[in-house]
Ligand SMILES: O=P(O)(O)OC[C@H]1O[C@](O)(COP(=O)(O)O)[C@@H](O)[C@@H]1O
């Protein structure tokens with residue numbers, strides 16, 4: 019009862035607010051007409067990407083070619099007018115305007131006719147891409163500098179009036195004559211890219227393996243509309259930025275193994291000098307099968323992890339306490355009754371009688387690093403952005419998006435997990451984690467929950483990870499069998515429609531068009547694996563942007579595209595580099611796969627935003643009837 023009363027009160031307040039905003043019959047009527055017009059437009063295009071893993075160049079290219087959509091539109095418009103080379107050259111200009119204009123200038127190709135034809139093509143392309151938006155939305159996307167002129171050019175094109183056409187020509191000629199064409203082209207191509215993708219979803223793992231996650235975040239910070247679902251690598255960096263020592267050691271370990279000093283030292287101003295000096299001095303006289311710096315940071319990491327696991331039994335990670343099983347005299351380790359030879363038995367910082375205790379120098383190194391992570395302005399800005407735009411999961415236009423998993427039990431039910439004296443499962447578990455992450459990140463002091471960030475990074479029951487990470491075995495043991503990482507039963511059940519529907523229902527999604535969009539698990543396309551699970555209910559879009567994983571997957575990343583016609587997937591091929599892309603007009607080759615096509619084109623009305631607009635229209639109509647009744651009463 020109480021609930022209904024509250025809803026009713028809320029509705030009345032909303033109604034009163036509308037009344038003050040639209041005080042006359044005409045105001046209310048105009049807004050209804052505007053909203054109805056927007057509701058009938060095609061739904062905006064959403065792109066989904068995942069597991070970018072610091073691969074800046076490939077990501078930058080896909081952002082520039084809008085996952086291949088620009089080329090599709092250029093081909094659609096100019097298949098009969100331009101040959102394939104000219105079409106591709108136009109595409110390259112849109113992707114890399116600065117570089118391409120410079121090259122063409124050197125080749126002395128930038129004459130008046132070139133500018134005239136190119137500007138006309140770009141305006142035609144902009145007109146095509148803007149046709150699914152309202153004028154007001156397009157106006158909001160226009161650049162400050164040339165907004166007015168672009169608006170004039172776009173909206174005078176389809177007129178039959180010859181004067182207007184000469185008006186357009188005159189504008190184009192003026193732009194060229196006063197040498198403003200380069201600047202104009204650059205603004206126009208940015209608008210084209212903006213219009214091609216209405217909203218971007220990043221399904222996690224921006225960081226690690228590749229070396230330019232910082233550059234990727236800079237790009238994302240400038241992006242017009244996006245959301246992020248945190249991946250295990252992102253929460254690892256978030257924990258590190260807040261000063262979690264085990265997270266910091268792991269960030270260093272991950273990046274040193276991939277020779278990515280640059281992101282730490284140049285990207286975020288975090289010096290590794292103390293660690294490198296200590297490690298090189300320490301191991302100067304040993305035989306080292308493993309790089310001394312990596313050995314030193316790995317041991318620091320295993321010690322800090324051990325301390326954290328012992329003070330948090332709830333995390334259920336005791337099986338990762340492995341330093342105590344080392345036998346450094348024989349160079350072996352015994353795990354679950356099986357003895358393995360170590361890759362390198364010279365681990366000088368392990369004291370077997372106190373295996374998890376950091377020595378003085380290790381503690382000094384880590385204390386310094388904590389300070390450096392916390393004081394890196396750029397890192398803190400990037401992490402703040404991840405917090406603002408990110409969440410554990412997102413429900414968006416009928417789909418459910420998350421990076422890792424919803425932990426399951428062996429019997430196919432959601433796992434019930436004890437965390438901070440609560441026992442939770444399914445959606446409630448994820449909501450709770452979301453609130454804990456925010457609590458940790460926004461707490462001015464160091465949060466009592468900070469240890470959890472490490473559990474979120476690699477706990478089997480963490481929704482970001484969902485597997486038993488065998489970092490220790492991968493680091494010290496050669497036998498591949500020891501590297502295998504058992505994963506949560508979720509990764510079995512996600513193959514079945516029944517369980518995927520159970521997940522969707524848990525998040526109040528009951529439409530037959532709803533899907534789970536998942537990352538984290540690389541799809542080995544070359545072994546015949548498919549990103550579509552459970553009869554298409556779940557779409558796994560980790561296609562391996564990460565170069566190091568491309569041998570396994572056989573492709574170089576996926577983009578999922580959800581527009582008014584349906585859902586389709588683009589599998590991207592290998593990207594060489596920006597220079598070849600510009601010099602040879604070389605694009606990434608992307609294969610398109612249709613997942614679903616709708617019989618009736620989806621409109622804004624069918625989207626989350628549309629539902630809110632529809633509610634507003636209902637209230638405005640109520641307001642309108644009230645105004646009309648009042649006017650009858652007066653006369
Ligand atoms: O989320 P992702 O990309 O799968 O990364 C986590 C995985 O990375 C690992 O740490 C291995 O890392 P590498 O592939 O870089 O050696 C695994 O232990 C873990 O399962």
Ligand SMILES: [Mn+2]
Pocket residue numbers: 223249250251421482537538539
């Ligand atoms: Mn991941």
